Amino acid sequence: MRGEERARRIFSTAREEKRSYVLEYEVKEILKGYDIDVTKEVVCKTVDEAVQVAKNIGFPIVLKIVSTEVVHKSDSGGVKLGIKSEEELKAEFDKMLALYSGKFSAEALKGISVQEMVSGEEVIIGVLKDSQFGHMMMVGMGGVFVEVFKDVAYRLAPITEAEAMEMLKELKGFRLLDGYRGRKPANVKSLCETLSRVSTALEELPEIKEMDLNPVFVNDKRAVIADGRIFI
Numbered sequence: 001m002r003g004e005e006r007a008r009r010i011f012s013t014a015r016e017e018k019r020s021y022v023l024e025y026e027v028k029e030i031l032k033g034y035d036i037d038v039t040k041e042v043v044c045k046t047v048d049e050a051v052q053v054a055k056n057i058g059f060p061i062v063l064k065i066v067s068t069e070v071v072h073k074s075d076s077g078g079v080k081l082g083i084k085s086e087e088e089l090k091a092e093f094d095k096m097l098a099l100y101s102g103k104f105s106a107e108a109l110k111g112i113s114v115q116e117m118v119s120g121e122e123v124i125i126g127v128l129k130d131s132q133f134g135h136m137m138m139v140g141m142g143g144v145f146v147e148v149f150k151d152v153a154y155r156l157a158p159i160t161e162a163e164a165m166e167m168l169k170e171l172k173g174f175r176l177l178d179g180y181r182g183r184k185p186a187n188v189k190s191l192c193e194t195l196s197r198v199s200t201a202l203e204e205l206p207e208i209k210e211m212d213l214n215p216v217f218v219n220d221k222r223a224v225i226a227d228g229r230i231f232i
């Protein structure tokens with residue numbers, strides 16, 4: 001299914017559930033429809049299902065809470081990284097489920113996402129819709145670069161891959177992607193593709209008010225979305 005059709009279905013589900021917030025796994029479903037690389041993941045309801053999924057994906061894996069009432073997952077203990085074995089997975093799955101079953105309604109709780117653990121430099125992609133100018137895109141290096149140095153670049157959508165490259169070159173932290181201190185150069189081309197494909201999605205989906213892809217991991221092989229939210 002193409003991205004636009006996926007998005008329309010997901011947005012209408014969100015509206016039916018009276019929320020303007022599109023969940024991480026739904027964002028990833030939409031992005032896949034635009035050929036954007038996202039972490040492999042399955043939302044699981046039971047520990048047995050989680051074990052099967054983890055075996056298919058391969059350890060280490062990541063667990064994340066999936067609830068319509070949780071926007072910032074790690075703030076409330078809803079992200080567990082680097083799970084290395086079936087035993088560890090079972091224990092952490094039960095722990096997370098117990099933690100959130102008490103806090104939230106059963107309706108809000110959709111399950112626990114079992115996902116691929118990825119690595120690389122962390123980049124953030126942001127989008128804000130202005131009523132006059134349309135979608136403004138932002139890219140920056142993750143962590144302290146954004147929080148402390150405000151090291152980000154902006155362009156109005158739509159943007160091409162070449163324009164995405166210009167944005168990245170404006171970043172002080174670009175050196176981190178470019179083979180800094182003997183590190184393997186990151187696959188910057190694939191990050192530029194991601195940015196221009198996000199731009200295509202924005203053109204087709206004017207109802208997006210805000211999008212936050214944070215983080216996007218970029219390594220020598222790929223640029224892959226590890227977390228995302230959309231507000232419609």
Ligand code: ADP
Pocket residue numbers: 039062064071072073074075079081115116117118119122214215226227
């Ligand atoms: P939050 O809702 O708190 O933003 P995230 O999904 O972004 O939750 O997870 C928190 C942090 O965990 C991320 O900023 C990233 O550093 C790390 N992380 C999340 N998903 C993955 C993943 N699939 N592989 C590796 N690290 C991840």
Ligand code: MG
Pocket residue numbers: 214215227228
């Ligand atoms: Mg995040």
